[in-house]
Amino acid sequence: WGSTPGCGCASHPGREGSGEALEPPKVYSAAESQNTVFADVAPLLTSLLDGYNVCIMAYGQTGSGKTYTMLGPQSEADVTLSTEDEPELGIIPRAAEEVFRLISEKPPGSHWVEVSVVEVYNNEIFDLLAKDSGGTVFGVKRDILTTKEGKSDVPLTVENAVEFLELVDKGLQLRVKHPTLVHAHSSRSHLVVTLTIATKSISADKLFCTFPQQMKDDKLIFPSRPSSPAQFEPTEKLKHVKTKLQLVDLAGSECVGMSGVTGVALRETSFINRSLSALSDVLGAIAEQRSHIPYRNSKLTHLLQDSIGGNAKLLVMLCISPCQKYLAESLQSLGFGTRARQVQRGQVKKRNLPVSSKSK
Numbered sequence: 001w002g003s004t005p006g007c008g009c010a011s012h013p014g015r016e017g018s019g020e021a022l023e024p025p026k027v028y029s030a031a032e033s034q035n036t037v038f039a040d041v042a043p044l045l046t047s048l049l050d051g052y053n054v055c056i057m058a059y060g061q062t063g064s065g066k067t068y069t070m071l072g073p074q075s076e077a078d079v080t081l082s083t084e085d086e087p088e089l090g091i092i093p094r095a096a097e098e099v100f101r102l103i104s105e106k107p108p109g110s111h112w113v114e115v116s117v118v119e120v121y122n123n124e125i126f127d128l129l130a131k132d133s134g135g136t137v138f139g140v141k142r143d144i145l146t147t148k149e150g151k152s153d154v155p156l157t158v159e160n161a162v163e164f165l166e167l168v169d170k171g172l173q174l175r176v177k178h179p180t181l182v183h184a185h186s187s188r189s190h191l192v193v194t195l196t197i198a199t200k201s202i203s204a205d206k207l208f209c210t211f212p213q214q215m216k217d218d219k220l221i222f223p224s225r226p227s228s229p230a231q232f233e234p235t236e237k238l239k240h241v242k243t244k245l246q247l248v249d250l251a252g253s254e255c256v257g258m259s260g261v262t263g264v265a266l267r268e269t270s271f272i273n274r275s276l277s278a279l280s281d282v283l284g285a286i287a288e289q290r291s292h293i294p295y296r297n298s299k300l301t302h303l304l305q306d307s308i309g310g311n312a313k314l315l316v317m318l319c320i321s322p323c324q325k326y327l328a329e330s331l332q333s334l335g336f337g338t339r340a341r342q343v344q345r346g347q348v349k350k351r352n353l354p355v356s357s358k359s360k
């Protein structure tokens with residue numbers, strides 16, 4: 001059937017809890033360009049370099065335009081993010097380009113980027129970038145290794161947006177897709193692309209230095225002695241502060257009667273619907289400020305814990321079908337969006353300041 005609107009509404013919990021009224025959700029028509037949508041998304045990426053974890057996710061019924069919104073047009077024959085489709089590229093490639101542009105404005109060597117591409121399929125996490133001994137990429141099942149540093153998967157370092165796109169392309173070849181009655185190229189898994197930005201930073205009690213410094217081998221080098229008494233260790237070891245951008249193309253919420261799935265696909269649908277309902281429960285628990293947030297009820301919410309809970313900013317793109325036939329599904333998606341907008345948190349805290357702003 002005809003394609004869908006890249007309809008989206010944004011939830012910015014970062015402003016909530018401050019008593020400030022929320023902006024009404026933005027609505028985009030099907031004809032709106034990817035460029036216009038991204039122009040509204042881009043400011044959130046500045047927060048990433050300011051020390052916040054950020055999550056941008058697309059939610060909606062199967063076939064409603066989530067993959068188009070997050071990645072760009074995909075066909076069975078070609079799932080690559082071709083630069084020929086540049087005007088149609090979605091949020092993920094554009095976000096990577098913007099992150100590297102922002103980093104290029106920082107002191108050389110002060111930031112680096114690690115990437116992981118995983119899919120959550122039937123409540124299991126598969127690393128789509130893992131290689132076998134011959135160097136061939138294949139999906140490997142992973143456990144979530146959540147640590148205090150927020151490292152929850154196995155990342156690779158990338159130097160620029162082109163390297164990033166090459167990795168995402170490789171991962172996309174392995175993503176599980178099956179035809180359904182609603183969508184011929186239906187994604188059967190949640191795709192989670194994570195960019196971890198590591199920033200060299202000094203500890204808070206060593207912030208008095210106001211003269212030029214350089215970095216070498218993770219040490220601060222001071223070219224001359226300060227005139228005031230030493231308020232720092234000249235060879236103070238730098239801390240690496242990590243913030244995380246998680247870009248999520250969720251599998252579609254699906255009514256079995258409509259999609260006509262049976263067998264393996266029916267099992268997939270059941271896992272998809274259960275994990276989406278776990279995600280909704282987590283947002284509900286955060287919104288109600290419950291003491292226990294059920295992140296561990298599904299691998300999806302566990303994987304996203306750092307970027308939807310705690311000190312994080314979340315943007316939800318809701319994809320809504322223009323077809324009257326799918327009214328019930330559209331209302332269900334709007335219900336999810338309403339829940340996301342109700343999330344109330346205290347003042348969002350930055351993880352730390354990057355070295356460039358601290359040393360001014």
Ligand SMILES: Nc1ncnc2c1ncn2[C@@H]1O[C@H](COP(=O)(O)OP(=O)(O)OP(=O)(O)O)[C@@H](O)[C@H]1O
Pocket residue numbers: 002003004005006030031060061062063064065066067068069072073074183185186187188250251252253319
């Ligand atoms: N705004 C748009 N402009 C042009 N084409 C679009 C737009 N949104 C979606 N499409 C097209 O509609 C079809 C379905 O979109 P898409 O694959 O993004 O759906 P989906 O929500 O990811 O589905 P599923 O959950 O089943 O994977 C695709 O052919 C896609 O290219």
